[in-house]
Amino acid sequence: MGGERVTHFGQAEQERFFEAGYLRLGRVVSRATIQALCARIDDIMLGRVTYDEMPMQLDSQTGQYGDVPAPARTFLGATLAYRRIDRLERDPLFLSYMQHPLFRAITARFIGSEVSIFRAMFMNKPASQGTILPWHQDIGTGWGIDTNPIVTIWTALDDATVANGCLQILPGSHRFGILNDHHFPTPEQQAHYIKEEDSLFLEAETGEAILLHNFLLHRSGVNPTNQPRRAFSVCYMDAVTREVATGARFPLIFGRDALRPSPS
Numbered sequence: 179m180g181g182e183r184v185t186h187f188g189q190a191e192q193e194r195f196f197e198a199g200y201l202r203l204g205r206v207v208s209r210a211t212i213q214a215l216c217a218r219i220d221d222i223m224l225g226r227v228t229y230d231e232m233p234m235q236l237d238s239q240t241g242q243y244g245d246v247p248a249p250a251r252t253f254l255g256a257t258l259a260y261r262r263i264d265r266l267e268r269d270p271l272f273l274s275y276m277q278h279p280l281f282r283a284i285t286a287r288f289i290g291s292e293v294s295i296f297r298a299m300f301m302n303k304p305a306s307q308g309t310i311l312p313w314h315q316d317i318g319t320g321w322g323i324d325t326n327p328i329v330t331i332w333t334a335l336d337d338a339t340v341a342n343g344c345l346q347i348l349p350g351s352h353r354f355g356i357l358n359d360h361h362f363p364t365p366e367q368q369a370h371y372i373k374e375e376d377s378l379f380l381e382a383e384t385g386e387a388i389l390l391h392n393f394l395l396h397r398s399g400v401n402p403t404n405q406p407r408r409a410f411s412v413c414y415m416d417a418v419t420r421e422v423a424t425g426a427r428f429p430l431i432f433g434r435d436a437l438r439p440s441p442s
């Protein structure tokens with residue numbers, strides 16, 4: 179696990195990414211910065227730091243995806259049992275992390291200089307909880323946007339292990355292309371495309387960032403351990419991307435009018 183750290187994203191890294199559908203980038207910031215992100219997300223969960231209208235979703239009680247409550251645009255109480263929190267670009271610590279120079283270099287290569295995000299989300303498997311996230315692709319048609327982004331950067335805020343619900347991926351599966359418009363493969367597609375024996379548990383050390391191709395099939399499980407498995411996932415895309423229903427554009431992360439972290 180861990181080990182290698184990508185400092186320059188060039189042709190060789192691009193080829194490895196397109197071959198496997200993912201690339202380990204290593205820990206790109208200091209341990210202190212990761213600790214600060216962990217403290218900040220805990221503060222948000224406990225209501226010590228608040229943002230209006232931030233989408234927050236509690237974890238399920240059963241571990242089943244169908245039982246996850248709908249997200250609310252409001253604080254749902256002081257608890258570390260949130261499953262997901264979105265729009266973290268509004269927080270200066272998270273925004274500053276998302277704007278790391280390595281991530282700029284990666285997005286410059288695949289997207290260009292004007293880059294927005296579809297989402298900047300905290301994904302949590304609370305201690306002794308967590309919810310199975312079934313096999314899926316992260317595709318734009320199902321998301322209601324008019325492009326299909328390919329760049330997601332997922333960062334482990336805690337060690338992610340098989341025991342606590344790390345990502346499980348099907349290496350190379352991004353080359354199947356978009357399986358359908360709905361995020362999750364049908365049972366028939368699942369039987370056809372997903373062979374568990376070809377899958378890989380993508381264990382990651384605290385702070386490790388992993389570049390994921392959005393078409394890569396991935397899933398994650400529950401967390402029976404007594405420690406949380408926290409992660410931060412950002413999907414970058416071309417700033418021209420619009421929401422189909424409204425025509426709205428998305429927050430700019432790199433480029434002329436990019437967001438700037440304001441003091442916290």
Ligand SMILES: O=C(O)CCC(=O)C(=O)O
Binds near residue numbers: 316332396
């Ligand atoms: O962190 C997880 O368990 C799932 C994350 C995920 O599906 C994503 O980042 O697209």
